[in-house]
Amino acid sequence: MATAPELLAPEVVIRPMRVADVVDVVAIERSSYQFPWSEGIFRDCLRVGYVCRVMTVSRQLAAYGVMSLGAGEAHILNLCVAEVHRCHGMGRRMLESLIERAAAAGMGDAYLEVRPSNTTAIRLYLALGFEQVGVRRGYYQAASGREDAAVLKRVLRGCEIPST
């Protein structure tokens, strides 16, 4: 009798971003944002030593995150999951990974900016313990001029990730 085919779970890995990843990162970036970062911005982030991570699924690039660390603060500058991989917990895992890295580096707080219209991302950030601490007026480019940014903060001291 033939045995049932073995179901193999796809291999999910988070690792540092490399220059060779930038082409794939930019393809996801362009399909995800109306005003995407350029290839040069990602290269600069790598060059200046920002924390740049990618998540791969079966070696295919599926998500990435970029964060700066300094003066006791982490700034999460980009977090993005390829559309086909969304709603499977990857954004959460990448954000948790960045928070853990920032806490391990001794940062006291993590900050990020988000468009108030981006309710999907805001739900993720609130679920992981961020709270709104301010607004930056006209921070983002928008189709009809400028859009404000909500500034969110999460305290990292005694960093525990809320469980789902």
Ligand SMILES: CC(C)(COP(=O)(O)OP(=O)(O)OC[C@H]1O[C@@H](n2cnc3c(N)ncnc32)[C@H](O)[C@@H]1OP(=O)(O)O)[C@@H](O)C(=O)NCCC(=O)NCCS
């Ligand atoms: C925001 C983003 C990173 C979320 O990534 P994701 O992998 O789809 O999110 P996850 O599956 O990890 O979901 C985590 C939480 O986010 C929220 N969320 C995710 N998708 C959502 C949706 N379609 N609607 C509402 N909330 C959603 C939920 O709170 C979810 O938690 P839950 O599953 O326990 O309800 C992803 O949508 C994305 O890359 N968007 C485009 C780029 C972007 O806007 N980045 C943020 C810039 S500030």
